[in-house]
Amino acid sequence: MTKMTKSQLMSALAEKTGLSKKDVIGFMDTLVEMAYSEVKKNGVFVLPGFGKMVKVNRKARVGINPATGAKINIAAKTVAKFRLAKAAKEAVM
Numbered sequence: 001m002t003k004m005t006k007s008q009l010m011s012a013l014a015e016k017t018g019l020s021k022k023d024v025i026g027f028m029d030t031l032v033e034m035a036y037s038e039v040k041k042n043g044v045f046v047l048p049g050f051g052k053m054v055k056v057n058r059k060a061r062v063g064i065n066p067a068t069g070a071k072i073n074i075a076a077k078t079v080a081k082f083r084l085a086k087a088a089k090e091a092v093m
């Protein structure tokens with residue numbers, strides 16, 4: 001089983017929508033740019049029926065170096081996570 005490449009995805013979307021490949025690429029680039037800016041500004045970006053990208057604050061914690069077994073401090077940080085919508089989960093499973 002091989003995964004679909006970006007080029008294959010853009011071609012398939014262009015074919016299914018009747019838009020040109022250039023228009024599809026422009027739309028997708030704009031969508032991604034909007035998602036990033038919304039998560040940065042508001043902490044969440046929702047794509048109905050697909051899922052949402054959220055900004056999550058991780059607390060500082062103590063970890064273990066697997067090579068030496070030594071305890072290390074891991075600093076607090078902010079990360080982005082994607083949560084799949086229930087409809088998407090049900091469609092795939």
